[in-house]
Amino acid sequence: MLSARQFDVMRGSRTIVAGADLRVDSGAALVIHGANGSGKSSLIAALAGLLPLAAGRVLWRGMDVRDDPPRFRRDLAWLGHADGFNGELTVAENLRFAALLGASAAHRNERDVLDRAAVLPLMHTRLNRLSQGQRRRVALARLVLSGKPLWLLDEPTDAIDDSGALWFAACIDDHLREGGTLVATTHRPLPVDAARTRHLHLARGAA
Template sequence: MRLRAERLGARRGEDLLFSDISFDLGSGDALVLTGRNGSGKSTLLRVVAGLLPAEAGRVLWTGKDETVRAGEACHYLGHRNAMKAELTVRENLVFWKSFLGDLEGGAGMSVVEAADRVGLGGIAHLPFGYLSAGQQRRMAFAKLLVAYRPVWILDEPTAALDTRAEQTFTDLIKQHLAAGGMLLAATHQPLGLENARELRMTGFSDLPEAFLQ
């Protein structure tokens, strides 16, 4: 399994945010995007997930099934949690488990187990809207566990989390990588991964004007 990006470029309105970004992820690889606000981290993640069109370049997925698009092999956890406040946590997770399904080559956990793994097994009967911001984030993370996807795309995954929850996250990510998964994350805080590669996004604002012409 490989996720490759070839000379990606993207535009936000009129402005070119980044260009000529290439990377190649194999099983067990992690790539962490860092950089200032507005340097295009989130945009790059959305381009890889197939949610934004690329201005240039392409994203390629090679796996067991040749027909799978890159986006279908990915879990995307953005700024918003994609959970319904009116439904209980269990209803939310059961829905995503059956709607997302498992990609060939793995199987997701049961809903109860996933809730336990993020440390919130006892409150799955509550409506999602009743949880605190940190608990909501943890439950959104449980969504990644109920359906199998080899690639996890995480956008600021540890926002609103306490240190213990951050540790839980890091452990879950390590298990995912050890099982042959891949990680693509944008973050300000270090995730505590040992052999993660780093892609520093600088944006174009640091370059002299003449260079851009």
């Protein structure tokens, strides 16, 4: 379970979130919506520990994430606007590098994941030769292969076409069914299991 208590997020002098409580159980998703500039990226970056909280705490499995950051990072799969790939390396090399860094484990269905992501034909192509959407598909496949229990994703389906969005929504459903936790920001409806999903709407910078 991921929870945050009485937390404030600031950007410059502006309060994005004030005194908020939030809880996302294992097997559940929270999807954050809001207009451009409303604070979605700031909020999710704060949950991931990438932006300091102005007040309050974030707890993962009952532990303040600041108490043991390496342990939190072992469970966390983060995907922001930047994907962290090396453009000079091929898709296969980037995925191997991610596995070496612990960003992905040996996945029981690796080939199947890559196939469904439509990444298999791209395995020997350098990242800087891919389109934005292809690159995002590789990033999402890396995420699925990570096997990590907590996914924090900033606009995961950015640049992805409709079939890719449907594929990724099915991946989210699998993740939740297996007991994973998800928080994602999005501008686009994610067709995920409604019974497991709650929505947070940020209005003019304050939740």
